[in-house]
Amino acid sequence: MEKEIKMNGEERKMNLWKKRLRALYDYRFLIKQLVTKDIKLKYRRSFLGYFWSILNPLLIMMVLVIVFSNMFRFDIANYPAYLIIGQTMFSYMTEATNQSIFSITGNAALLKKVYVPKYVFTLSKVTSSLVNLLFSLGAMFIVFIITRVQFSLYMFLIPVVLVEVYLFCLGLSLFLAQISVFFRDIQYIYNVFTTAWMYLTPLFYPMEQLPEMLQKLIKIFNPMYHYINQFRTLVLQHCMPSMETFLYGFGVAGIFLILGIWAFQKNQDKFILYI
Numbered sequence: 001m002e003k004e005i006k007m008n009g010e011e012r013k014m015n016l017w018k019k020r021l022r023a024l025y026d027y028r029f030l031i032k033q034l035v036t037k038d039i040k041l042k043y044r045r046s047f048l049g050y051f052w053s054i055l056n057p058l059l060i061m062m063v064l065v066i067v068f069s070n071m072f073r074f075d076i077a078n079y080p081a082y083l084i085i086g087q088t089m090f091s092y093m094t095e096a097t098n099q100s101i102f103s104i105t106g107n108a109a110l111l112k113k114v115y116v117p118k119y120v121f122t123l124s125k126v127t128s129s130l131v132n133l134l135f136s137l138g139a140m141f142i143v144f145i146i147t148r149v150q151f152s153l154y155m156f157l158i159p160v161v162l163v164e165v166y167l168f169c170l171g172l173s174l175f176l177a178q179i180s181v182f183f184r185d186i187q188y189i190y191n192v193f194t195t196a197w198m199y200l201t202p203l204f205y206p207m208e209q210l211p212e213m214l215q216k217l218i219k220i221f222n223p224m225y226h227y228i229n230q231f232r233t234l235v236l237q238h239c240m241p242s243m244e245t246f247l248y249g250f251g252v253a254g255i256f257l258i259l260g261i262w263a264f265q266k267n268q269d270k271f272i273l274y275i
Contacts, residue, residue: 024120027117039132042128042132053132054138054139054142056136057091058084061139068204078147084139084143088139090198090201092165093168093169097194103121103124112275118264119174119268122173122177126169126173130162154234154238158231160246161227161230161234161249164227164230164246164250164253168253168256171261173260175263177264181274200222201222202218223256226245
């Protein structure tokens with residue numbers, strides 16, 4: 001009897017996940033339209049349009065290289081490439097999560113009129129930011145060519161790092177999106193948090209500049225350090241990151257994704273009362 005109950009419970013869970021995956025597939029065209037709309041809105045009435053996705057990270061990198069090369073004498077080989085990798089990856093995370101905070105409240109009018117799975121709005125924000133990241137990779141490879149970075153087969157593993165970051169950002173975005181429905185001030189708190197997060201991630205300085213205790217804490221609690229470090233290892237050191245780093249990256253991404261989905265699904269039926 002107990003075995004039958006367990007089997008029925010497992011079957012219900014499997015059927016529930018099948019329905020969710022089927023719904024995701026059924027709404028793929030809506031997700032595509034939302035992603036396209038976000039990208040077009042970002043560059044609407046811009047003279048250079050999509051070209052800004054390449055030009056913007058290049059200009060920011062040039063400013064940072066000039067500033068930090070003169071103010072601080074970091075012993076980093078190929079500093080421009082080191083800097084643009086960290087800057088581009090961290091910018092993706094902040095853009096994806098900041099846009100996702102308003103993904104539910106910003107579509108309140110539509111959600112009140114018709115039934116649409118609420119998570120598609122958050123998913124589309126993270127995905128549109130990923131498209132912008134792919135454009136920014138163009139700027140990154142321009143820097144690689146100019147600074148004579150040696151291309152290697154290890155660069156073909158870059159998509160693996162992007163998948164890790166995407167899943168991590170999706171989980172964090174789902175969590176933030178559902179919180180913002182009930183607590184709108186989260187956007188201001190999160191802005192302060194990401195500023196501190198940026199300075200505690202070795203984007204424009206070497207990890208060795210920090211005290212040993214702080215280095216240990218960053219390696220344990222800062223997933224963005226690991227994603228950026230994986231990318232830099234593949235490109236600048238021409239070798240495979242350690243398996244522990246990959247396991248950490250996918251493990252943290254999985255934990256955040258599960259937490260984000262759980263929190264979102266638990267509270268999504270209440271959204272209509274607060275948006």
